[in-house]
Amino acid sequence: MSLKINSVSKIFNKNTPDEHKGLDNINFSVSDGEFITIIGGNGAGKSTLFNVISGTVLCDSGNIELDGIDITYIPEYKRAAFIGRIFQDPMKGTAPNMTVGENLIIAYMRSTKKNILISPSKKDKLFIRERLSQLGLGLEDRMNTKIGLLSGGQRQAITLVMATLVKPKLLLLDEHTAALDPVSAKSVLELTNKIVLGNNITTLMITHNITSALELGNRTIMMDSGNIAVDIGGSERKNMSVQDLLDKFNKIKNKVFDDDKVLL
């Protein structure tokens, strides 16, 4: 698996006073098994980057390659067959009036789409139950509960299972713990780490928490004005503190930040 973003630009409200460069000729590539955390202020282009990768938004110029295939103009639902995505809002990732089991089956169908008039088999259901039990939240005993009755943290944990039930080529996590309380957020982050590392899933994760951006994953990108300002990995990243990262960012951008508040 490899992802290549080649000179991608996306400008909103072009030729108006509200013109805003969502992505400004951005270039970067992701290699197999990388777990990249992405930070940056509001409007830096993090979500736009995810939107062009997943196909919610088409880019103005440049192209996107996944595994050597140009996916720039492939519709969103087709890309979703190999790109898993989780949103900030836990309500967005699940169908509230369907049961936990039914939601998971829909996610599982990504791999078995050919038999659309077949009901899910016992084996499929057992597999789903098994994967759900790995969360350790006891949700496997609530397979017939309507998912709308679960808490935000539980729903986000299930969404995580749904996105990775069939191993995606790429997993996009868009501040997926931001709407949760601190305890649930921590537990979902731990689950994320476990699932991503356990299955060796290539992952991009947007976060507003610089500490967890440095703790999780093996590469960190800081975005600014639609481009990449800082891109660090390896031993440099290992020994880096939040302050070091901010200093590095300031040096490059020549802006002054007192602390990380500006970025939060």
Added chain:
Amino acid sequence: MSLVSFIGAIELGLVYSLLAFGSFISFKILNIADLTVDGSFVLGAAASAILAFNGMPYAGVIAAVIAGALAGVVTALLQTKFGIQPILSGILTMTGLYSINLMVMDGKANIPLLNKTNIFTLAETLIGGKTYKIVVLLIIVAFIFAVLNWFFRTQLGLSLRATGDNEAMCKASSIDTDTVKVVGFAISNAIVALSGALLAQMQQSADVNMGSGMVVISFASIIIGSVIIKNRNITLGFLSVIIGSVIYRLIIALILTTKFPPSYLKLISSLVVIIALSIPNIKRKMEINKLRRSINHVS
């Protein structure tokens, strides 16, 4: 109520339960009120009547189902591919269908089918009595009920339910929601047309205006059913639709035994739907007011 009008109400209830199945799929499962129904119901009746008139009652029913499905496809394409608002898409198809229905009926506003062979003729000679129509209708309704129960548990059926529940999540799960909607509307309107087709042959006439208010009638049946059986799963949901539809017809038959003028029936249907849909809102407002009053009381 006489036995004849009681049996008549059951017959109508069963026929209209198919109509309500169709609306249940669009309104409750896909979460879109589909007004095509008023037109596709007549389309089914027209196709069935014109073929029965020419001695082909069974072909008439099959043609009705296919024509209804096509009407549903048109509405779905207007919504998904042409981006027209869902309600307006239904109205456009329904309005256009009026002309098409007249065309199917050979330009006549009414096709009488007296003394023509229909799909109930065989059962009449085999079973006879007063209940033979009910037997035929029960078999058809049970068959459609079984098919729908199976379908909504298949992968395509699950995708349909999820599309109505959370479209963004479906796209993220690699479901082509546009295609799913086309399939949903086709099935929904095919069943509605079947309902019209059966009604035309049962009442031995088809009229170009017989579809007006069908959407509201089907909603009323769905709502009455949901009061009696809580829609905990899809099977109970479809079962509640049959029961709701039969009860609705029994209520109408009861009203007709009084001196109440039948011209008010449509108004009553509308009121039933308005009251049922507004109750949750009114209840909540009343609870808030109650809470406010009790707090004022304390202070």
